[in-house]
Amino acid sequence: MRMLVVWCPDWLVVAAASGAGLPLTIPMAVVAANRVVASSAVARAEGIRRDMRRREAQGRCPELVVFEDDPVRDARLFEAVAAAVEELAVGVEIVRPGLVAVPARGPAGYFGGEEAAAERLIDQVADRAGVECQVGVADGLFAATLAAHRGLVVEPGRSAEFLAPLAVNELRQPGGPDRAELIDLLRRLGLRTLGAFAAITERDVATRFDTDAVQAHRLARGLDERPPSRRRPPPDLSISTELDPPVERVDAAAFVAKSLAERLHAGLAAHGLACTRLGIYARSERDEELGRVWRCAEPLTPNGIADRVRWQLDGWLRVGGPTAGIRTLWLEPEEVVEGKALQLDLWRGEGHAEAAEKAGRAMVRVQGLLGPEAVCTPVLGGGRDPSERARLVPWGEELTPAADPGLPWPGHLPAPSPAVVFPDPVPATVFGEAGEPVHVTDRDMLTAAPATVGVNGGAPRPVAAWAGPWIANERWWNREPRCHARLQVLIGAQPAQAALLLGYHQGKWVVYGHYD
Known part of the structure; x- marks a missing residue:
């Protein structure tokens, strides 16, 4: 998806300076755990770098102004920037304080192109929030973020080349x-x-x-960090609460945030899900409705959910929020992925959660060693042939079928399905009583009753029983329609009999699979 990212350079320093009323023309740095996590351009000119120890940074630049890291302050002040972007673009998602993303299609279509939309948003943030920003557009959030660091619009399909x-x-x-x-x-x-x-x-x-x-x-490679497949959250996972009395103070908001976060996480965990995009919505005493979506690189923990709710409420209550207290608050998991703990699908029942989690960690470990495709879960879906119905889904991804099993699928094979389906069909020959080759006519009938079947060049074996053929006429509207027939045969004599599923296409027989 084309993403448009608005990036405010050195936001941690900008927010700290704004809170202290200091200009950005003096060297400043934000420190966490005695290490520099952000610095101003003036400080970088003095040799201050990220991850530098606080004492070393102050030794290089004695006049350096040092601020402690404060995520609440950063998120609260960034609400003004997010609100400014939201005035011109829908679908605003806060990736982190200092970085906001929106789908590029909307603003690009409205303002006459991606470059025009970028210029308009830069002016908007400067006018409304009084902050300088840079805008980048590219395929995917990661590429768009790096494009924003450079103020570039990457052409569609060229993100890998840009990276x-x-x-x-x-x-x-x-x-x-x-x-x-x-x-x-x-x-x-x-x-x-x-x-x-x-x-x-x-x-x-x-x-x-x-x-x-x-x-x-x-x-x-220019791809999304996770595959694009996402599970739609069940509608009953949204949670809400009525606040009585309405919340007007930040300390009360923090208490509410913790309670809601624990409830939301418990509901997601019960379905084996984790949230990667969190929607936070509120309604004030005067029926003013507010909303914001937070995007997260990693699935949110209860503390992560609580932090984002607290940051957002702090921003609304202090910067350009409602004119009255918040009386209704609700959270919606806008996007979810498989939870990190293993579901109890394989070992149902009480007392197996620990074993299931250990198995899940083992499977993730195997994926880390051999690749995502090394551990897969089979999923049955719709289709006319057994090879079409089964889909192998890498462990941890959404278990969705390749085709809807609820559709009628005319021409599909009756039960039972073959126990083994060959990835590459095996050549076969089918002969009648007189030794003549058996074919399927244009009227979807066999030219003769099957008497012997040879598999992969082997000697023909007698047919003890057979059923079919089942005809599938597909893509009849296309210039190259696909018509094929399936036949079930039981060949050989006891105790070495074999039940096979044969297929006929373009005048040739193949073995699709065999039955137990």
């Missing part, structure tokens, strides 16, 4: 997984650019690295 020359250090983004060890290892292996990392096959990456490295490899 190729960038350093692998870009895989480590604020608010995302800590990939310092992975980046260091890639550099030592000589893979210093995203393009060099992307050139390695996914199987080789999965064999050598862990699951997070496979996700990073997808980003380097």
Whole structure:
């Protein structure tokens, strides 16, 4: 999906300076756990870098103003920026304080192109929020974020080309997984650019690295970190609460946030789900409705949900929010993925949760060693042939069938289904009583009753029983329609009999599978 990202450079420093009433013309840095997590452009000119120890930073720049990291402050002040973007674009999602994303299609269509939309949003944020920003557009959130760092609009389909020359250090983004060890290892292996990392096959990456490295490899290739398939959350997972008295203070909002977060997470966990996009909505005493969506790189924990609710309420109550107290608050999981703990689908019943979780961790470990496709779950769906009905879904992804099993599927095979379906059909020959080859006529009838069947060049074996044929006429509207017939046969004599599923297409017989 084309994404438009609005990025406010050095937002942690900008928010801290704004809260302290200081200009950005002096060297400033934000510190967490005695290490620099953000610095102003003036401080960087003095040699201040991220991850530098506080004492070393102050030694290099004695006049450096140091602020403690405060996520609540950063989120509260960023609400003004998100609100400014929302005035011109729908679908606003806060990735983290300082970075907001929207689908590019809406604003690009309204303002006459992606570049025009980017220019308009830059002016809007400057006028409404008084903050400088940069805008980037590309395929996917990761590429669009890096494009925003450079103020670029990447042409559709060229995200991988845009990412190729960038350093692998870009895989480590604020608010995302800590990939310092992975980046260091890639550099030592000589893979210093995203393009060099992307050139390695996914199987080789999965064999050598862990699951997070496979996700990073997808980003380097210009793909989404997770496959696009997402499970639609059941409608009963949304939770709401009536606040009496209405919330007007930040401390009361923090208490409400914790309670709602625990309820939402418990409901998701009961369905084996985890939230990756959280919708936070509120209604004031004067019926003013507010809403904001937070996007997360990793599935949200109860603390992660509570933090985002608290940040959002803090922003609404202090910066441009409702004119009265909040009386109704509800949370909606806008997007969910499979939970990290294993479902109890394989071992149902009380007392098996611990064993199921251990099995789940083992399967994820195997995926980390051999690749996502190494551990799969079969899913039955619709279709006319057994090979079409079964789909192997990588472990942890949404268990959705390839085709809707509820459709009528005229021409489908009757039960039972073959126990084994060959990935590549095996050649076969079918002969009648007189030794003549058996074919299927244009009237969908056999030219003779099957008497013997040979498989893969072997000697023909007598047919003890047979049923069919079942005809499937597909794509009849196309210039090249597909018509094929299926036949069930029992060949050989006891105790070495074999039940086979044969297929006939374009004058040739094949074995699709065999029955137990």
